[in-house]
Amino acid sequence: MNLKKLALLGFFFSLICIHFSRSQEISSTQFGNGLLNIVGKDSTWSMKVGARIQLLSNLSWEGTGEKSFSNPEQNFLVRRARLKFNGFAYSPKLKYKIELGLSNRDISGASIFTSNAPRYILDAVVMWNFFQNFELWFGQTKLPGNIERVISSGDLQQVDRSLLNRRFNIDRDMGFQLRHHFSFGRKFLVREKFAFSQGEGRNVTSGNFGGHQYTTRLELLPFGKFIKKGDYKAADLSREDTPKLMLAATYDLNADAVKTRSNLGGYMINDIGLYTTDISTVFIDLMFKYRGFSLMGEFADRNADNPIATNSDGTPTGDVVQVGNGLNLQSGYLFKNNWEVSARFTNIELDKEITGENPEEQYTLGLSKYIVGHKLKVQTDFSYLHKDEGLDQIMYRFQIDVHF
Incomplete structure (x- = not known):
C-alpha cells in the first residue's frame, strides 16, 4: 500500500472515529472486562x-522400548489470538456475539468446502429472548456438547483441553438453538438446550452435503446457580461458600454425516462423491465446586451405523469413523494466594478393529497462577501419555494468557 492510499485510509478512519465518538457513549473498562464498552446515545444498542x-511453549519426548524419550521436540507458538465483540441490538433481549480467530491454529483447516480460505469466524450468532425463559439462537457457535468444550479456552484449568475433547467434541456449527430453563422450589434449576444445525462444522460455504445434526442437552443444578456462571468456568475462582453441582447429559445425532468425527475430522470421500453414515455421540458430565475445590468429570461415547467408508462396489476407501468411548476426570484446589494445583486422568478407547487405534491413557499435573482471574494467568502442566504396544510420550507445556 503506497503512502497516498495509507494517508487517505487514515483520513477516512479519523472521520469515522470523530462521528462515532459524537453519536455514542464510550466508556473505559477495568482490565479483563473488554477493551471498551460502547452504548448508543439512544440506548438501542451496545458493543x-x-x-x-495465548502464548505457548511446548516440549515433548516420545518413543518405544530403549528409544523411549530420546527424540525431543520443542516449539513456541501463538496458540490463540482472538477478537471478540458482543452486546445487544435494538433491545437488551436481542443479543449478539462475534468472535474472530487470527492465529494459524484458529484459522487452519481450509478446504474446497470452505472455498480454500482461512476460517477466521469462530462465532457469529444472535440470541433472542423472545418469551419468558425461552431464548432462540441463530448463527454459528458452539453446539451444546461436552462441558469441557463449551468452557472457553480462556477459562481452562490447565493449559489446554483433554484428549477426550480432541477425540469426541462436536465443536461449532451453523444453525438454530432453542434454550430454556425453569426451577423446582427455591434452588433446583433445570436447563434444556436443543440445536438443529447443518452438520458440516464451521465456515463451510459449499452447502449441506449430508443430512443435518440434532443435539439435545439437559442440565440439572440441584443446589442452584454457580457464582458468576462458574459451572462453565474451570477452577473455583469464586470460592463457592456452599456446594454447587451440575449434572448433565447430551445426545447428538449427525444424520448422513460426511466426516470421520461427526462434524469434525476429515471428509470421507469415495468414488462417487462423499460417503455418508449416521453418527451418534453421547456425553455425560458433571461439575462440582466448593471452597476452592473443583471436580469435573466427562464420559463420551460415539457410534456409527456403518463406520467403515466404502466405494460404490463395497471396497473400503481407507476412511473410518472414530467410534469408541472416553473418560476424563479432572480436579483442582485453589489456594488463597490464587495458586492452583490440578490433576487430570484421561482414558480413550477407540474401537481398534475399526480404527486401528490402541487405547490411550494420559496423566496430567498442572500448576496455575491466576493474577487477574482467568483474564491474566500463567499456567504450566506436565503430562505422561501411554499407549498399548509401549508407545509413551512425556510433554511439558508453559502458557501465558492475557485477555483484555
Whole structure:
C-alpha cells in the first residue's frame, strides 16, 4: 500500500472515529472486562470489544522400548489470538456475539468446502429472548456438547483441553438453538438446550452435503446457580461458600454425516462423491465446586451405523469413523494466594478393529497462577501419555494468557 492510499485510509478512519465518538457513549473498562464498552446515545444498542492472546511453549519426548524419550521436540507458538465483540441490538433481549480467530491454529483447516480460505469466524450468532425463559439462537457457535468444550479456552484449568475433547467434541456449527430453563422450589434449576444445525462444522460455504445434526442437552443444578456462571468456568475462582453441582447429559445425532468425527475430522470421500453414515455421540458430565475445590468429570461415547467408508462396489476407501468411548476426570484446589494445583486422568478407547487405534491413557499435573482471574494467568502442566504396544510420550507445556 503506497503512502497516498495509507494517508487517505487514515483520513477516512479519523472521520469515522470523530462521528462515532459524537453519536455514542464510550466508556473505559477495568482490565479483563473488554477493551471498551460502547452504548448508543439512544440506548438501542451496545458493543463490548475484547481481545486475547495465548502464548505457548511446548516440549515433548516420545518413543518405544530403549528409544523411549530420546527424540525431543520443542516449539513456541501463538496458540490463540482472538477478537471478540458482543452486546445487544435494538433491545437488551436481542443479543449478539462475534468472535474472530487470527492465529494459524484458529484459522487452519481450509478446504474446497470452505472455498480454500482461512476460517477466521469462530462465532457469529444472535440470541433472542423472545418469551419468558425461552431464548432462540441463530448463527454459528458452539453446539451444546461436552462441558469441557463449551468452557472457553480462556477459562481452562490447565493449559489446554483433554484428549477426550480432541477425540469426541462436536465443536461449532451453523444453525438454530432453542434454550430454556425453569426451577423446582427455591434452588433446583433445570436447563434444556436443543440445536438443529447443518452438520458440516464451521465456515463451510459449499452447502449441506449430508443430512443435518440434532443435539439435545439437559442440565440439572440441584443446589442452584454457580457464582458468576462458574459451572462453565474451570477452577473455583469464586470460592463457592456452599456446594454447587451440575449434572448433565447430551445426545447428538449427525444424520448422513460426511466426516470421520461427526462434524469434525476429515471428509470421507469415495468414488462417487462423499460417503455418508449416521453418527451418534453421547456425553455425560458433571461439575462440582466448593471452597476452592473443583471436580469435573466427562464420559463420551460415539457410534456409527456403518463406520467403515466404502466405494460404490463395497471396497473400503481407507476412511473410518472414530467410534469408541472416553473418560476424563479432572480436579483442582485453589489456594488463597490464587495458586492452583490440578490433576487430570484421561482414558480413550477407540474401537481398534475399526480404527486401528490402541487405547490411550494420559496423566496430567498442572500448576496455575491466576493474577487477574482467568483474564491474566500463567499456567504450566506436565503430562505422561501411554499407549498399548509401549508407545509413551512425556510433554511439558508453559502458557501465558492475557485477555483484555
